[in-house]
Amino acid sequence: MNSTILLQSIGFGITTAAVIAIGAMGFTLQLGVTNLLNLSFGNIMTLGAFASLIVERWHLGLVPTILAAPLVGAVASVLLARTLLAVFARRQNGAFELLMVTLAAGLIIEYTLDALAHLQVFQFQFPSGATVHLGPFVFTVLSLALIGAAALVLAALLAALHLTRLGKALRALSVDPKLARACGVPMRRMINLTWIVSGALAGLAGLVYVTNSLTISAGAGLNFLVLVIAAAILGGAGSPVGAVLAALVIGVATEVVAAFGGSYYSQAAGLAILALVLVLRPSTGMWSGPTRDEVTV
Amino acid sequence: MPVKTGRPRVIGAIATALIVAAAGTAAATAKQAHTARKTIQFGQIADFTGVGAAVISYDNASQLSAEYAINAAGGILGEKVVNVPIDTKSDPADGLVAVERALATNNIGVVTGPLTDTAPVVVPILQRHNVITVCPCGNPNFDHTSDPYFWRLVPPDPVGGETMALFAKRNHLTRVAAVFGTDQGSQGDLPGVLFGVKAAHMRLVANIGLTPDQTSYRTQVEQLIAAKPQVIFTESDGATAATFFGELKQLGKLVPIYGTNATIQTPYLNALDAAIGTKNLSRYYRGEANASARTSPAASAYNAAVTKIANRLPKPLSQWLGNPFVEANYDGLIMAALAMDASHSTNPKVANSWIPKVTEPGPGKTIVYSYAAGLRALKRGKKIEYIGAAGPIRFDKWHNSFPNQAMLTVKPNGTPVSSFTIPATAIEKLR
Numbered sequence: 144m145n146s147t148i149l150l151q152s153i154g155f156g157i158t159t160a161a162v163i164a165i166g167a168m169g170f171t172l173q174l175g176v177t178n179l180l181n182l183s184f185g186n187i188m189t190l191g192a193f194a195s196l197i198v199e200r201w202h203l204g205l206v207p208t209i210l211a212a213p214l215v216g217a218v219a220s221v222l223l224a225r226t227l228l229a230v231f232a233r234r235q236n237g238a239f240e241l242l243m244v245t246l247a248a249g250l251i252i253e254y255t256l257d258a259l260a261h262l263q264v265f266q267f268q269f270p271s272g273a274t275v276h277l278g279p280f281v282f283t284v285l286s287l288a289l290i291g292a293a294a295l296v297l298a299a300l301l302a303a304l305h306l307t308r309l310g311k312a313l314r315a316l317s318v319d320p321k322l323a324r325a326c327g328v329p330m331r332r333m334i335n336l337t338w339i340v341s342g343a344l345a346g347l348a349g350l351v352y353v354t355n356s357l358t359i360s361a362g363a364g365l366n367f368l369v370l371v372i373a374a375a376i377l378g379g380a381g382s383p384v385g386a387v388l389a390a391l392v393i394g395v396a397t398e399v400v401a402a403f404g405g406s407y408y409s410q411a412a413g414l415a416i417l418a419l420v421l422v423l424r425p426s427t428g429m430w431s432g433p434t435r436d437e438v439t440v
Numbered sequence: 441m442p443v444k445t446g447r448p449r450v451i452g453a454i455a456t457a458l459i460v461a462a463a464g465t466a467a468a469t470a471k472q473a474h475t476a477r478k479t480i481q482f483g484q485i486a487d488f489t490g491v492g493a494a495v496i497s498y499d500n501a502s503q504l505s506a507e508y509a510i511n512a513a514g515g516i517l518g519e520k521v522v523n524v525p526i527d528t529k530s531d532p533a534d535g536l537v538a539v540e541r542a543l544a545t546n547n548i549g550v551v552t553g554p555l556t557d558t559a560p561v562v563v564p565i566l567q568r569h570n571v572i573t574v575c576p577c578g579n580p581n582f583d584h585t586s587d588p589y590f591w592r593l594v595p596p597d598p599v600g601g602e603t604m605a606l607f608a609k610r611n612h613l614t615r616v617a618a619v620f621g622t623d624q625g626s627q628g629d630l631p632g633v634l635f636g637v638k639a640a641h642m643r644l645v646a647n648i649g650l651t652p653d654q655t656s657y658r659t660q661v662e663q664l665i666a667a668k669p670q671v672i673f674t675e676s677d678g679a680t681a682a683t684f685f686g687e688l689k690q691l692g693k694l695v696p697i698y699g700t701n702a703t704i705q706t707p708y709l710n711a712l713d714a715a716i717g718t719k720n721l722s723r724y725y726r727g728e729a730n731a732s733a734r735t736s737p738a739a740s741a742y743n744a745a746v747t748k749i750a751n752r753l754p755k756p757l758s759q760w761l762g763n764p765f766v767e768a769n770y771d772g773l774i775m776a777a778l779a780m781d782a783s784h785s786t787n788p789k790v791a792n793s794w795i796p797k798v799t800e801p802g803p804g805k806t807i808v809y810s811y812a813a814g815l816r817a818l819k820r821g822k823k824i825e826y827i828g829a830a831g832p833i834r835f836d837k838w839h840n841s842f843p844n845q846a847m848l849t850v851k852p853n854g855t856p857v858s859s860f861t862i863p864a865t866a867i868e869k870l871r
Contacts, residue, residue, distance in 0.1 A: 148662050148663060151658075151662055152659040155658040156659075162656075163655075264678040264707060264710060264714065265714060266686070266711075266715055283690075355655050355656050356654070356655045356679075358683055358714065358715060360678070362653065363653055363679065366653040366654075397654075401663075402662075402663070406648055406649045406650065407622050407649040410654070
């Protein structure tokens with residue numbers, strides 16, 4: 144195999160990882176706080192991407208285009224939590240039932256988008272910029288911007304979680320919601336905030352996805368969700384750093400396997416790593432697994 | 441808001457849903473049985489949902505236009521044809537269940553379908569039930585089938601590869617890269633394309649698989665560029681193609697792109713057009729298809745029928761006019777209907793053997809180009825030869841018929857702009 148392609152594939156893997164990481168950080172934050180596996184996350188991501196696509200088609204400028212995706216993602220996420228999920232939660236449904244509700248919500252979003260888009264694939268006009276050589280790696284200006292965006296989101300999340308009272312409250316809620324509530328943490332506000340941030344990151348992930356892949360279709364999010372969940376679980380639920388590292392492993396693994404001529408198995412390879420980690424993972428630290436069985440929406 | 445498990449409620453909900461579903465099924469069955477007494481049912485076995493659903497409109501176009509043409513002429517032996525959609529959900533296992541259920545609850549004598557993805561599993565069931573099967577499937581295992589009810593008017597998959605190879609050779613392009621999606625449909629067509637490359641003594645410099653809907657294919661793009669192909673033979677879903685070829689275009693490395701007949705469909709072409717631009721689509725892309733006899737009376741009859749049902753199809757109408765895939769299915773249904781008229785029976789066991797009798801040439805036969813003309817001739821006691829919209833129908837002993845092939849330049853909506861015909865005889869020489 145050509146060693147240049149192998150090295151280049153690592154660079155492409157880092158870009159892929161950046162795309163996965165933004166989604167995985169949003170997913171893991173919401174999973175950590177609410178303990179709910181939100182299967183509509185990928186569809187909210189698609190919704191965000193379509194929102195940006197529409198704004199871009201309206202020629203409203205770069206900033207509105209970038210802001211549309213996280214904004215729509217946040218609104219959709221909160222709406223889902225405060226309407227469907229809230230109704231089912233009030234009826235004392237458990238984790239599994241709520242998971243099925245998120246799956247149903249995701250399918251409703253996907254099929255609605257499908258119907259509106261007439262099963263078409265749309266192109267997103269976003270200039271990729273010049274090619275940049277960094278050592279053996281090859282990037283475009285756009286891919287560097289995506290990597291930068293992922294790093295920025297990680298830094299912002301870490302700062303918010305560890306340097307602010309809000310972050311402390313969220314972390315407390317994720318560890319022991321009952322104790323957190325007893326200590327005066329405003330639970331409803333914190334949960335709403337989580338859905339907003341998680342939804343905004345889903346929307347942003349959609350935008351990042353579409354700028355990288357150049358195209359968007361109604362079903363894009365569902366496939367992408369597999370990688371996002373893989374990264375979130377591999378990284379440990381509720382851990383943004385873990386999610387980013389896991390995204391890096393999956394992104395680089397898929398591209399390197401493709402470079403070895405195994406493009407038929409590239410995604411399977413990434414998921415095989417996930418399976419391996421789940422089997423071999425230690426039972427402490429970030430892989431200690433869920434410590435509560437209560438869902439909080 | 442903390443919540444707890446509510447298992448009894450869930451079980452109750454499931455039980456209610458099952459009762460409602462059972463009641464609905466019983467009502468539907470009763471209604472279908474009532475309908476079956478007055479009409480002839482044509483099954484439409486297709487991917488209405490699932491990964492193959494993007495091309496369902498092509499099935500609808502052929503089925504609905506053929507049924508319109510038959511009913512407008514008075515039906516078969518005075519009975520109207522009704523459509524029975526059967527959803528395979530793009531999955532062989534689901535397809536099997538859906539077809540078994542449909543055959544058990546309806547009186548279906550003729551079907552179009554199944555498609556390549558479900559055909560190996562579903563076709564034997566249809567044979568067991570003696571259903572005339574007009575199959576738009578490309579699976580090579582039907583090249584020499586002994587199933588008497590199986591009729592195929594589309595070429596087997598290798599023909600696509602052979603046509604593309606002959607066209608590439610004509611253009612002095614000998615270094616070929618195969619770029620195929622890893623989905624079942626695309627992979628089903630890959631062996632035929634590789635066979636064509638080998639048969640035409642061309643050089644396969646890369647065989648690249650694309651897992652659908654990835655965020656990027658840069659590694660695969662670099663692999664392709666390193667292999668220095670002169671032409672790409674391809675099939676995948678539209679989104680995958682758009683990402684891959686969009687990235688290839690960004691690097692300024694586009695080469696001629698020859699797509700299988702599965703790529704001459706609006707979702708794919710729109711996506712490719714969006715990714716590489718209309719100018720590049722026209723310059724680099726060629727799609728493989730049956731050579732359509734676009735100016736024949738049969739093509740005009742098909743165009744008239746599809747225009748009548750255009751309000752039930754996605755716009756624009758132009759994408760359905762002269763579409764080779766749709767025409768082949770349409771011809772199959774018209775042929776089956778004429779066989780029923782000629783045999784004076786809607787029983788598929790009787791009508792099936794009459795199919796060659798209404799399509800083969802022969803002395804004294806009246807050539808007809810539409811269902812209405814065929815019916816009129818039969819009523820006058822004439823023997824007929826039906827010439828289809830896609831051209832004459834010539835079945836071999838395994839009930840396969842494929843016309844001359846063509847490489848098309850198309851508009852993004854699939855409307856052919858120009859075509860280069862590859863004669864069926866030239867393709868057969870490769871085999």
